[in-house]
Amino acid sequence: GAVVSQHPSRVICKSGTSVKIECRSLDFQATTMFWYRQFPKQSLMLMATSNEGSKATYEQGVEKDKFLINHASLTLSTLTVTSAHPEDSSFYICSAEDPSTGYGYTFGSGTRLTVV
Amino acid sequence: AQSVAQPEDQVNVAEGNPLTVKCTYSVSGNPYLFWYVQYPNRGLQFLLKYITGDNLVKGSYGFEAEFNKSQTSFHLKKPSALVSDSALYFCAVRPSGGSYIPTFGRGTSLIVHP
Numbered sequence: 001g002a003v004v005s006q007h008p009s010r011v012i013c014k015s016g017t018s019v020k021i022e023c024r025s026l027d028f029q030a031t032t033m034f035w036y037r038q039f040p041k042q043s044l045m046l047m048a049t050s051n052e053g054s055k056a057t058y059e060q061g062v063e064k065d066k067f068l069i070n071h072a073s074l075t076l077s078t079l080t081v082t083s084a085h086p087e088d089s090s091f092y093i094c095s096a097e098d099p100s101t102g103y104g105y106t107f108g109s110g111t112r113l114t115v116v
Numbered sequence: 117a118q119s120v121a122q123p124e125d126q127v128n129v130a131e132g133n134p135l136t137v138k139c140t141y142s143v144s145g146n147p148y149l150f151w152y153v154q155y156p157n158r159g160l161q162f163l164l165k166y167i168t169g170d171n172l173v174k175g176s177y178g179f180e181a182e183f184n185k186s187q188t189s190f191h192l193k194k195p196s197a198l199v200s201d202s203a204l205y206f207c208a209v210r211p212s213g214g215s216y217i218p219t220f221g222r223g224t225s226l227i228v229h230p
Binding site (some may be wrong): 004007009032034042043044046049090091093095097098099102103104106107108109110112 | 146148150151157158159160161162165182204205208210216217218220221222225
């Protein structure tokens with residue numbers, strides 16, 4: 001199946017700094033990618049839909065200025081957590097429609113962000 | 117609006133016994149249904165899907181699921197559980213038309229005891 005590569009897998013940063021997470025589709029073009037946040041033992045919370053060449057669509061309650069999403073090419077979407085705070089610590093996962101499964105989705109391996 | 121319910125936070129089963137992880141859904145029109153599995157600190161892995169056709173869908177690692185339109189259910193099953201099946205399982209739905217954004221259930225933790 002199609003592969004989505006997400007980096008880094010783990011990152012620790014200081015409060016007030018910014019962190020960038022990359023999500024790449026390795027063997028297919030992804031015009032749309034999704035960014036999720038997952039709290040321990042909880043489901044995925046859709047943060048935003050990333051559209052290549054246009055602005056991301058954010059879900060209600062997600063701060064656009066804090067979670068910057070850029071989808072500059074058909075194979076790369078990035079999520080930047082700006083001015084990070086400890087409450088931003090979480091597991092972030094990206095996904096894209098998987099052309100090999102037909103209407104399904106493929107997910108990155110996730111990024112564990114810890115803000116200290 | 118579409119929704120998915122996974123009524124059990126946790127399912128416990130002994131190795132070798134059959135397992136069922138429940139999922140019901142609500143969506144406008146015909147549903148596209150999916151099951152994913154997540155291991156600790158990992159992304160989700162695709163298990164199987166129902167798009168159309170046979171109501172019994174077979175997927176990866178011996179899992180299968182049955183689409184029941186009248187009960188709006190899509191329960192995940194496996195005839196004989198393995199300890200290595202222990203993980204978090206997510207059911208997801210999207211409508212066949214309109215929005216392509218999936219809605220996920222809250223997840224069910226499957227624990228298979230040796």
